[in-house]
Amino acid sequence: MTNPAWNLRGDYFETCSCDYLCPCLASNLVAPPTKGDCQFAFAFRIEQGQFGAVALDGLCFALAGMSPGAS
DSSP states (O other): OOOOOEEEEEEEEEEESSSSSOHHHHTTTOSOOTTSSEEEEEEEEEEEEEETTEEOTTOEEEEEEEEOOOO
């Protein structure tokens, strides 16, 4: 099975409850948050893009979540 070709161009925004330069994103959510837990929101706007034959132009979506700290 082959993987479909894809490309994207657009904007990405993020905010979280950690100190500046959140360690969670760079570590794929495995580094400990700087303030107990990390509550975050990401927003994406695809100006132009495709996944295989599927056009993604104009797609916007957001993700909100929490990465718990050590218990």
